Amino acid sequence: MKRLVTDRVLLLVALLVVLVVWMSLLGANGYLVAPYDVDYLLSSLESVVPLCLLGVAELLVIVSGRGGIDLSVGAMVSLVGMAFGFMVGDWHWPVWIAIIGAVLAGAVLGAVNGFLVAWLGVPALIATLATYYAFSSLALVSNDNAPISTQPVQDLHSLTSTVGQVPTQVFTFLLPCVVLAWLLANRTNYGRRLYAIGTNEAAARFAGLPVVKIRFRAYVLSGALSAVVAVITVAQFASARPDAGTVGNGMALPAITIAILGGTAITGGIGRIGGVVIASLFVVWLNAGILLAFEDSRGSQYQLLALGAVLVASALLNRATLTRRE
Amino acid sequence: SKKDQPATGDQARVKVAFVPKLQGIPYFEAMNTGGQKAAKDLGIDWIYKGGTTADPGAQTEILKSLIQQKVDVLVVAPNDPDSVVPILADAASKGIKVLTSDTDAPNSVREMFVNQATADGIGKSVIDSLMTAMNQRGKFAIVSCGQTAANLNSWIDVQKRHAAEKYPDATLVDTVYAGEDEAKAVSMAKDLMNAHPGLTGLIGQCTASAPGVAKAVREAGKIGKVFTVGVGTPNSMKPYLQDGSSSAAVLWDVEQLGYLTAWAGLKVKKGEQPQATSNVSAKLPAVKYEDKTLLLGDPLKLTKDNVGDYDY
Amino acid sequence: MSKTEGQEVVLIAVLAVLWLALGFGTDTFFAASNLQNILATVAPVTIIGIGMTAVIVTGGIDVSVGSALAVVLVLVAKLVRDSGLTLVPAVVAGLVAGGVLGALNGVLVAYGRVHAIIITFGTLNIFRFVALQIFEGKEVAGVPGTLELLGGGADGRSFGIPHSWLLAVLLAAGMWFYMRHAPTGRHLYAIGGNAPAARLAGIRVNRRLVGVYAVTGVLVGLAACCVIGGGGLVAQSAGTGLELQVIAAVVIGGTSILGGRGSVLGTVLGALLVGTVTSAVTLLGWRSELTALFIGVFILLAVGADLVRERRRRRE
């Protein structure tokens, strides 16, 4: 019981179970406008994919410490998405080459952030705020504000069809990326060092770790993951939009929210991939449930309340348990 | 509270769901009002469900929840015409009838598009109104909203072409994008007036920038020197039409658009094809149908004389 | 007492160069109407930036200001339009509403002892929800010109200068004096430098934190009144993305995002720089989409200048 409140992943799993059981009961008893069933949950996974991948990207940079954060992920999704759109839609590159090209482009954009943050020492919040502005502007300029949705781009939608009820991209993109990220964080020396520099940078430097390179790579990875999301988003919507990752509130704020909700410590050095995965499942399924709870437009409003309340409550709960342990 | 379950005897009531680009702007709320009126007249269920931001992703999630709800007819005003293509195909494959309204998604499986007015009609009407005010000559600029909004961009194309063809003495000097943000539209309109001292015309391309450009003219004290025309809703344009900072607003009867949308939904569900000209209601006596497109009619020109007739 | 006032000098120089270049490059930059427009446009960001500077100096951040602005906007707009509130009560209502939201942030940050970015990410969503509830699904159109004195029109100016910007400068001067010379103002720097040590030194850390967030809220309220100004339309999307603009102004002004260092005067100049760049893009007839690119570049230049100065200090 005590671990339930101190261990963020366990807590989230418990919350997730409560949510699903409760919503299913509501649905079965006619309190929702439609059943909250397996099919619905599986089809919602489509929204989990980008959220979870960007959440993992945020985890990597937040864990790297020194106020690590990446506000530019949404802008990178827009810009890489446009690049991908050009490669597939205008230049008619084969899809696989274009995907590799997109990921490389994302890595390059991430490297710009990494250079600013790790090499020059610009605080991450500021560096990525600047690149957020710059990348989103470039995305708009790249094709005169217009989306790219020529036939080859529309054909990309087959990348995101379904296997059974599950969106294909869960298997082709999400799981491989999450497994790789998990291995990276927990089973490689790079992961160890990443957590080390985030926990205590000075100690890491004395221990002879190449702090700059390690942090730089975290931002490159964040760019590459954003590129994967860009590819998925272009395919899912059959269109490369210059504001794909920045429209509305953009993709960065939800991704950071997911990372934090998943238990990533904003001070660096602490955070688990599993937490991010469960947190994104929780938020998406919660939102999907809320939409079914209202027949009219209020659902989207209550989603905001729920997300805010869950974030504040979980942070305070974490704090309370930490204080008690001290 | 327990939601109303369709009673077994009520099977026949058709559920028409409309998904606007976003909730909470008067334009779509007025469509909702019209849709509700039609629902009462026609004996159908009308669902209005929109996101809090004009974001294709949020729209997709709402569409998904409506598919899960197994509505009979799904009408959408897409934020991005191409982005809704896949989800609409998904809906159709589950036996749901799919339509678009307000903004079309021509590449989708939609069976019908309920068009308020053609891009041609709106674009030309805006230019003609502005040119009347500007005496057919001078410099003008456009304050548009979302950079990627497909319908706004198509109107801009028509406006450019039409102005070039019909008003050789008028020149379009700049097109700027203020987002869906009135304050930003005000500031950018002022920037345009400063940048081009000879500017005499401004177009507010959407319901946020139409009052914005008028307010800018009013605050700059240039009423009578700079003329504005915009695509704005009656209540928001009323004060500006009255003091002359706006010469005219081009719109259409949005409530009737909502009404027509609901009517079209029912038609499609029943599998009926509208006639070339249909009598929908007293207010919509002759709606034209051609090429899978139902046309509400000509654009409505709001001036200080008729703006009081509408309340949204 | 630390000498951080280097950024102001750099900013003044950059602004002077920009203004001169624009003055020569365009016929209209120095037109009164243009300068008035720039000042009126940057006033709300400047006003909120004053509070944000203090918040960031304490080592915190407030990303909820955009949503809080939306709450105050819709509240005041409705009060003015539907209840016929006059200028003073309307402004008071705005300040109180903003203050309550800010104080809520402050209490959660101070007593929850959770990093401010997490708390305010949460309240960003919650406040937006509250705003939407007050909107009741409709934007507020036809707001009368009750707050004209704070707006961008002719009534909103004295000696040709917009009141809202004058107010911003006055408030900034007051905040500068407070943070520079008042003991409790100095404590903000101490808290940002080392909060546990500040507690041990007997500084009322929680009180100061609640204070700075509440003041930021009050300033958000005031900014909302300026935005409503001559009336018109308040849309549901109001304030979206404002937090990033404010943070950009503060950061360009030389305040360290890490806390413990910064000045309000820099923020005033930073906001002015952003306003100048935005206006310049239109004046020069460049594509408006490029504005964001330039803002990004200026953020980097500003931080780069700060880094170079700090390195030089270290080497001395």
Next chain:
Amino acid sequence: MTTTTDALLSLTGIRKHYGGVYALRGVDFEVRTGEVHGLVGANGAGKSTLIKIISGAEKPDDGTAHLNGTQLAEGDTVAALKAGIATVYQDPQLFGELTVAENVFVGRELRKHGRVDWPQQRRRAGQLLESLGLPPKLAARRIADLSVAEQQLVSVAKALAHEARVLILDEPSAILTDREIDTLFHAIRSLKERGVGVVYVSHRLDELAQITDRVTVLRDGNVVASHAAKDLTVRRIAELMVGHALDDDTAERAAPTGEPALVVADLRRRNRFTGVSFEVRPGEIVSLFGLVGSGTGSIARAVHGVEPADSGQVRKGQTAMLPGDRARQGVFATKSVGFNISIASLKGLWLKRKRERTTAEEFIRRMRIKTQGPSALVATLSGGNQQKVVLARQLVERPEVLILEEPTQGVDVGAKEEIHSLVGDIVGRGTAVLLVSSDLPEVMRLADRILVVRGGRITARFGKGAAQADVLAAAAGDE
């Protein structure tokens, strides 16, 4: 416990636990007016915890504290400060971006018309610094630009800035040189004359006879003895602390041979050090010794490569460095003991978790680290044990050159013995050791050669068996 009439501060039955760790198990403690009360104990004995309870930084689980007969509020630093309890914590609690003067008065600023009275503060701070042997002009400098030792003295000045009735000093001397310690003692004596009660925590047991009137020894959260200082010898105190008798023989090592493992030639960094040249052979311990600010730490860090040098050459084999500031540069506090030990010696792509565990277990055994095991969090260990963990990290790789900066700072005598003998082992196996320490007996005991640094230059070189007084005189300069 009976409260004697002249007790200024008295604590009764203080208990405190952190999770499963009992830091204090019912401690009685009192300080009389005008008394300097030494508080000693091994690492983790509970000294700092007791002090935090007096100062209000921690709340006791049980027990009461009285000052002059009035009960003190629990866990309230403001109330304690108001009551006249001034505390210098083990780690300086300062504000890097503020000036020295502001730091001295922070929280209790000198005011004029509600504003901070800058000139007055600067002047008063200058006087206080002078009384501690620092130049008054330092008052206008930013804390971040000061050395650790200077910062430590600023914390003392901060405590002296207000009329204190009780002054608590938690290991103020750990990073100070003897000269600075003398100045500090001078300041303490004058407070004592004014009737202030002083609590003085130190691991340098030889200081106790000089400055304290009474000594209380803590062991595992209990008071094991409390006697007049004159009745105790250093040896007796040490025995009380560790709970068994000590033997103090130093092992003789074979003379170093072979090519130098570390060669430093004409190393220079502006304003820090210049013309630094020396070599260290395998199996040799060379010590850099100097007073505060002399540049020894900067030289060591530049040799290791974590701080820059402007010119000069360093030729070295594989090098590891034990940093001087354990909390800031040593431990990864939220990570496990195993993580901390292995982090510098990861090889290849994949993490070898089994090897990490066995290595950690081996070092825990070899270095007698008191912990539940490799997966325990380092933050739960006492300071001395954390120091051993950080030292273990440097030894995993068997470096050719080992740089030790203040290896036994803040470490109790038992652990100090163990660390010294570990260093002996390491050198015995052919590692070259560069030792930077402000603890002269430690330097005398361990070093084969001593290089005295003054003003950033090596001013004297001594071999083994040099007289302690000569070394000190060289470091202090002839006056």
